Amino acid sequence: MLDGSLKRLVLSNNSFSGTIPSEIGQLQGASVYLKDNRFYNSSATAPASAPLSLCMLNSVKEFDLENETTLCPPERNALSSFYESAKGAEWTDQGSETNGTKWVHEYASYCDWKGVTCDDDRNHVTQLQLSNNGLSGKLSNSVGELKFIEVLDLSDNDMKGSIPAGIGQLSNLKYLRLSYNAFTGA
Numbered sequence: 001m002l003d004g005s006l007k008r009l010v011l012s013n014n015s016f017s018g019t020i021p022s023e024i025g026q027l028q029g030a031s032v033y034l035k036d037n038r039f040y041n042s043s044a045t046a047p048a049s050a051p052l053s054l055c056m057l058n059s060v061k062e063f064d065l066e067n068e069t070t071l072c073p074p075e076r077n078a079l080s081s082f083y084e085s086a087k088g089a090e091w092t093d094q095g096s097e098t099n100g101t102k103w104v105h106e107y108a109s110y111c112d113w114k115g116v117t118c119d120d121d122r123n124h125v126t127q128l129q130l131s132n133n134g135l136s137g138k139l140s141n142s143v144g145e146l147k148f149i150e151v152l153d154l155s156d157n158d159m160k161g162s163i164p165a166g167i168g169q170l171s172n173l174k175y176l177r178l179s180y181n182a183f184t185g186a
Helices: 022-026 074-085 141-145 165-169
Strands: 008-010 031-033 116-118 125-129 151-153 175-177
Touching (some): 141 165
Parallel strands (some): 008 031, 151 175
C-alpha cells in the first residue's frame, strides 16, 4: 500500500474494464479520477458498482465518479451511512460474507444485505426490517434518502436521539415501526 504518499491517481480516458479494485478505495487522502473508462461487472453487460469505500470517501479525499449513480448507487450510500450511525459493527446479525448479505460489503448489491428488500428491478429499497437486531446509536438522516421505501421496521432495538424529519417526507412509506427504542423529542 502507498501509505498516503499518493495524492492524485488519474486514470481517466483509458479503456480500463472490469471491476474497480477495492484497493483504490483505500488510498489514504488521495484524489481518484477514473472518468471515461469501461467498468463493467463480470457479465460485461451492466455497469459494475464501485467499491463502497471509494463511493463513501472513507479513505480517499475525492472520487470523480462518486455522483455516477450506476457506480455509486445513492441508496447504497444512504444505507451505509445508516449502518455507521446505528453502530452496525455491533449488530446481532449483519448477514454473511459468504452469501453477500453482509452489510457494507464492498461489491455486493445492497439489495442482498440482511434486512433489505428491493423492488423487482433491484434499483430501489422498498423495505428495511431490522427489528430486534442490536441496533444502537442514532437513526441517520440518510433514511430520508430511501424515497421508495414502504416498510421501515427498526423496533426492539436501542436506538437513541430524535427521529429524523426526513422520515415524514417518505411519500411511499406505509408501515413505520420504531417502538421499543430510546428515541427522544416531541
